[in-house]
Amino acid sequence: MIEIQNLSKSFTLHNQGGAVIPVMAGAHLKVAPGECVALTGQSGAGKSTLMRMIYGNYLAASGSILVGGVDVAAATPRDIIRLRREILGYVSQFLRVVPRVPSRTVVAEPLLALGMPQETAHNRAEELLSLLNIPERLWSLSPTTFSGGEQQRVNIARGFAHAYPALLLDEPTASLDARNRDVVLGLIKAAKERGAAIVGIFHDEGARERVCTREVDVTVFTPGVAA
């Protein structure tokens, strides 16, 4: 489902003397449907960079990133937009929404974008919000005023609203209490069982052990570190 070959990335800082910072070289990764791969390595090793490249958020310098047959490293913006709508989901660490939009709609948006009727989409959104223990009185409020943990749960509900065949998870259990952490791990497990290919960053070791099928240390892709 996800296949990365010989991927490299560097940042050129034009406004800081044109410094070129190579951050990744020769990265390989293959994730089959039903697998959940944890990216590991210390902070700054390139876990988030790799995830962002898979999502098309960072440009690749060279190499290929096949997701459901589309090479993200070479695809047009239009192809990536379609890929993100239909195939590839991403649960980031932070929720970014238009202020004033009710949580229910925030969660339903990926479904509405796929053309699902509003009522069906809102029902699915409410199901997820209640599963994630967001009290019903908050559903009609914008999540911008919620606590960090509540925002994270709204974000997760949104990320799991559509059954994406491929999913990227950036610290999905960070800032959650034990009960909600269990719910999220349950969602990840269910996604695996329906055949989703998942790549995630989990600092929470217990969570990693419970849902991940294997680990990939990205340090070996860091230029100057790999032997």
Add this chain to the structure above:
Amino acid sequence: MTLHDVSLDQPLFRVEGLTKRYGQRIGCADVSFDLWPGEVLGIVGESGSGKSTLLGCLAGHMQADEGKILYRGRNTLTMPEPERRVLSRTEWAFVHQNPRDGLRMGVSAGGNVGERLMAIGARHYGDIRETAIDWLGRVEISGERIDDRPRQFSGGMQQRLQIARNLVTSPRLVFMDEPTGGLDVSVQARLLDLLRGLVRDMGLSVIIVTHDLAVTRLLADRLMVMKDGRVIEHGLTDQVLDDPQAAYTQLLVSSVLQV
């Protein structure tokens, strides 16, 4: 090709090598892009970067010197003027930064919305008024205000009225020039939310010029960055903002205050 077969596999709007000069000075130079049905394209750059000139040329408010503008396969630069005017009244819409430029201030809110319908042939007063009330509702203006003049409205309401006036004829392509400029931040958010819903529900294609990067992140699928009349960077909005390649874009993005 007739006016009514629009295909999702064809760009709605294609611009090739568009150039506009003011004497020796360049307004915009060699701009090319495709816009697909349902897509929102943001154009950013500072004052004088050529973004408003470009938008003016695209919408036909200014005459470009070189290049092609193809709307559903037809070159709008060589199209007879009456035909282009019909396009502007029906399939295109233009939302100005200042609502006063897009509204008739001496005409009632209902009249402002109804006028565009009448321009395309609507004649039945009851139907026009009903459609106007429906549209006022969609932009969150109470139907009770239908007979009030826009000058009795707040800035945010005027802007929403301008949007209703523009969208009532169900256009396919909407040009927007800083539509949230000059509005309070809370009013901006409401307008952004409204625009997003309308874009999705009506399948609109939008070209939006703004200097506000936060607005583009929330509204635009793709972003073009302009400097000195030229497009210096073009890509997915979040990619351009999070991994800018050009020196100028890096400066632009890093200059934004984080809140």
